[in-house]
Amino acid sequence: MEHVKPIINEDGILEKYKPSFYDGELPRVEDTPYACPLDRYGDLVYLKATLSSDPSAGECTVMLIHQPYAQLSFARVGDAHWNWLQMHSFYADCIHHDGCFYAMTEVGAIDEFDLNGPSVVHRRILPNLVGMVQKCYIVLAPWGDFLQIIKEESLDPEQPDGETYVTAYEVYKVDFVELKRVKMRGIGEHALFTGKSTTSCFSVKNHPGLMENHLYFTHDDHEELLSGKDDPRDIGVYDLENDTRTNLVDPEPWRTWFPPIWFTPNLAKADAMCACTQGVSTSASTSVVTASS
Template sequence: MDEKSDLMLLNPITGDKITLPPITTMECVKPVVNNDRVLEKYKMSFYDGELPRVEDTPYACPLDRYGDLVYLKAILSSDPSAGECTVMLIHQPYAQLSFAKVGDAHWNWLQMHSFYADCIHHDGCFYAMTEAGAIDVFDLNGPSVVHRRILPNLVWMVQKCYIVQAPWGDVLQIIKEESLDPEQPDGETYVTAYEVYTVDFFELKRVKTRGTGEYTLFTGKSTTSCFSVKDHPGLMANHLYFTHDDHEELLSGKDDPRDIGVCDLENDTRTNLVDPKPWRTWFPPIWFTPNLAKAVLQVQAW
């Protein structure tokens, strides 16, 4: 984001930037100007597409703070430096979807669909998963958007859902569950567990797996990822590395400890990676995987 919360694509290794449409082209955003017609702040409308249009009082927010409150996750269809690229954005209010292709002048709002938790681009389409575990497919390749729900909500309560395409080609759905620990008398201690499912696109069902074998998973506010331990010997096979990813908690409790650790998928045990105290005043932690290929070529050219 820049100082006005407008989004851009940035290669952190090379410094290359690609601008995206202005934030004021989003359906939920209205600019507020002062008497000198200078942009002063934004107002976010609370509207989910239902008709007749009824919404709460718009929420006013400073320019530089808007993005922290509203942007939840961005997903790319491809490497933007390689050609055409579409950005799918999960954003507030109500965790809705908007998309833009590189070069577009405005964001395209996918109305009537809300409360999404994660999304991937797979086989030419975007697969967005709701907070309750349902999976929707969006085909943006034609003159109009084609939407279809391929898997329903889960029948049990979940805390978080993630979706990722594994290196071997399968699409995995990761469910994070949190329940009270029956062994603790205070009634306020929670136990967190993760379950992994393979999405069967032919029979349109989920198949529970025993884990990821010689692969490991990463979850958090950034892109959900899956890596081979053969290519990354420092990682543990059949484990899941996680970072704190509750959007509201990260905003309201910036001085609170972050939940960062690793979960053994075979025996459902977890271990904290670090003492959370050093992370108290940091930005929400993310997993960062740089691609050095372009940087190496530039160095060789020099």
């Protein structure tokens, strides 16, 4: 990777990595390199990865959002190194559609990257959002529309200290033809999941345990997840119709080190697994829904 130097000891064994902060400005300055232990490298450097297709087919491209400055690099199956997309920074989410990657910045701008030719073709599809945007997500909905989810913060007028913020979510349909956003009143019989990993949208008909027109969120601040391991996580459900939120309390609040995930076991299949251990020939598996991993 462009920003990472492997450190090899005298015995030829990889000992650690030394990432540096560099954003593409010239002349190049390696600003504040720091030593990173092998077991912390993934947590500190990797932010989010998006696949173009199933890698088992042999043809797959991975777009990686990584530190420093939430930049982009991509690699294809068989590549020996990551290809750095220079001068593009501060991305929050990414999806792949119809042969192109669409990466969204932390303030809502959407960029298209076509990696199919001899050189990368980049163009900005939508500009930055205006307002106190805290986080942005993008997802392909089951009915075919692209949704941009905006997490906003504003001062709470009911609090006298003037420093208390309230969080709200808004959902927009992204029109790649007209190059515009259209605010949605809701998502009907569907539920959204946001977090540190892949943004998801599910039909409540296929997942009856979910509430329609609700957004399930987990704590997704990268720095807080790394530095504040003893702090409680922000986990809850947001009602998109009434603009209200319900906080969920972790039943084991001391387990705060890893980013929170949503996990729902399929009890019917768990029963099948028990039957399998008793000699009954049947298949068994676990149903997992993740919002952040």
